[in-house]
Amino acid sequence: xxxxxxxxxNRLILIIASLIIVSQLITIKVFDYFEMEPRAESMxxxxxxxxxxxxxxxxxxxPSTRLDLLQSLSKMSDVKIxxxxxFENIEPLPDEIFLTMVVKKIKQDLGEDTIVTLNHYDxxxxxxxxxxxxxxxxxxxxxxxxxxxxxxxxxxxxxxVFLVSISGAYFLTTRINKPLNLLINATSNLxxxxxxxxxxxxxxxxxxxxxxxxxxxxxxxxxxxNERRFIMGSVSHDIRTPLTRMKLSLEMxxxxxxxxxxxxxxxxxxxxxxxxxxxxxxxxxxxxPISSLNFGNFLLELKKQHAILGHDLKISKITRSKDIPKNLxxxxxxxxxxxxxxxxxxxxxxxxxxxKIELVAKLYNEKIVINVLDNGPGIPKAQREKLLxxxxxxDQARGSIGGSGLGLxxxxxxxxxxxxxxxxxNRRTGGLNVKLTFPLIKAN
Numbered sequence: 234x235x236x237x238x239x240x241x242x243n244r245l246i247l248i249i250a251s252l253i254i255v256s257q258l259i260t261i262k263v264f265d266y267f268e269m270e271p272r273a274e275s276m277x278x279x280x281x282x283x284x285x286x287x288x289x290x291x292x293x294x295x296p297s298t299r300l301d302l303l304q305s306l307s308k309m310s311d312v313k314i315x316x317x318x319x320f321e322n323i324e325p326l327p328d329e330i331f332l333t334m335v336v337k338k339i340k341q342d343l344g345e346d347t348i349v350t351l352n353h354y355d356x357x358x359x360x361x362x363x364x365x366x367x368x369x370x371x372x373x374x375x376x377x378x379x380x381x382x383x384x385x386x387x388x389x390x391x392x393x394v395f396l397v398s399i400s401g402a403y404f405l406t407t408r409i410n411k412p413l414n415l416l417i418n419a420t421s422n423l424x425x426x427x428x429x430x431x432x433x434x435x436x437x438x439x440x441x442x443x444x445x446x447x448x449x450x451x452x453x454x455x456x457x458x459n460e461r462r463f464i465m466g467s468v469s470h471d472i473r474t475p476l477t478r479m480k481l482s483l484e485m486x487x488x489x490x491x492x493x494x495x496x497x498x499x500x501x502x503x504x505x506x507x508x509x510x511x512x513x514x515x516x517x518x519x520x521x522p523i524s525s526l527n528f529g530n531f532l533l534e535l536k537k538q539h540a541i542l543g544h545d546l547k548i549s550k551i552t553r554s555k556d557i558p559k560n561l562x563x564x565x566x567x568x569x570x571x572x573x574x575x576x577x578x579x580x581x582x583x584x585x586x587x588x589k590i591e592l593v594a595k596l597y598n599e600k601i602v603i604n605v606l607d608n609g610p611g612i613p614k615a616q617r618e619k620l621l622x623x624x625x626x627x628d629q630a631r632g633s634i635g636g637s638g639l640g641l642x643x644x645x646x647x648x649x650x651x652x653x654x655x656x657x658x659n660r661r662t663g664g665l666n667v668k669l670t671f672p673l674i675k676a677n
Contacts, residue, residue, distance in 0.1 A: 241410060242410050246403060250402075253394070269330070269334070273335045274338055277337075278338070284363050285343075316369070317371045323350050347361060348360075348361075357375075357376050411435075416443070476505065521569055523566055525564055526563055526570065529550070533548075544590060546591075546592060549591070549594070553597045570651070576640050577605045579640075580640050581667075582607070585607040591604075600673050601673050603668075614659070621641055621657075
């Protein structure tokens with residue numbers, strides 16, 4: 234399992250969002266780096282100016298009034314002036330690049346003997362020492378001079394830029410995805426054998442060329458398919474004409490040729506059956522209109538019809554959801570749907586040890602799973618996919634009974650027309666399980 238999205242739209246949006254975030258972080262870091270020294274110089278100059286003006290005001294006052302002046306300065310501003318002692322325990326400064334630059338520039342302006350510390354005696358602020366005569370003092374400057382407020386306005390503008398960029402990326406990606414989705418849907422319809430509908434050409438040159446080439450290719454395929462259907466239909470019709478004459482001639486044979494008549498009759502019926510399979514495969518089943526079908530009644534009718542043919546068909550219906558109604562109507566192509574199960578049941582009987590076939594239908598909220606079970610020899614795993622292709626006959630897998638090799642191919646095509654899936658699975662107890670899975674489309 235991967236967290237990286239699979240579709241192109243989400244991938245492009247994720248990549249563009251990541252690039253925007255990374256580029257903004259790098260921009261902030263670069264700006265902060267190049268802005269650090271000018272900001273440190275400005276802050277050091279501001280602190281030095283405060284100390285110099287304070288020192289000049291005290292020096293210009295009479296010694297007798299200096300104490301009152303210090304108290305007045307402390308009350309009038311946030312800057313506090315407190316006496317200092319030579320043997321005070323000075324806390325070391327934090328190891329920060331910006332703070333080191335500020336202290337260095339303060340000492341360059343006020344003198345190398347100037348002491349600078351933070352939060353001395355647990356009183357918050359920047360403490361800068363200065364001398365007046367023999368006296369040593371601290372100028373305590375509040376932290377708001379030193380601390381920079383959080384740049385909320387930059388965060389706001391960054392979010393605006395991010396949202397605008399993502400909106401643009403979504404628009405561009407949707408624009409790219411639109412013709413791609415049309416091509417994907419058209420390709421899927423061709424794969425399922427559905428009628429081709431021409432894709433509208435895009436205005437962008439690249440997509441226009443691709444769409445034009447696809448339309449030409451699909452039109453040529455549709456033309457070839459129509460020609461193939463016409464040829465197969467004509468050939469089948471031409472073959473049936475002499476077969477009909479042969480059947481009429483058989484009726485005129487004398488009674489002593491009854492065995493020969495019966496044998497030839499069976500051969501002609503088998504040829505007719507093969508021709509019908511050819512025609513079904515060539516014509517396809519997508520032209521039949523979709524209509525609602527009572528699924529329960531369909532299974533009962535299927536059992537009755539095969540009982541007449543001598544088939545022992547056992548049907549089980551299992552409902553896996555409470556939302557499934559008892560009288561379930563589904564949207565299908567009725568004739569093709571019936572032909573599907575006739576093919577599979579007849580195929581199972583042909584290759585089984587007996588006439589017993591089991592059909593198990595499981596109904597879920599979103600799908601129907603139908604298992605057609607026989608007790609024949611099964612099919613080797615390596616040959617299962619081949620049997621779903623037309624004209625494939627693997628006699629060594631399921632006996633030596635002849636046929637056209639179209640039975641399972643026709644069944645698979647009908648399943649695909651109904652947007653389903655057909656799987657061939659060998660049963661553990663022996664025999665073959667033809668598993669059919671259809672999306673559950675309830676009729677209105």
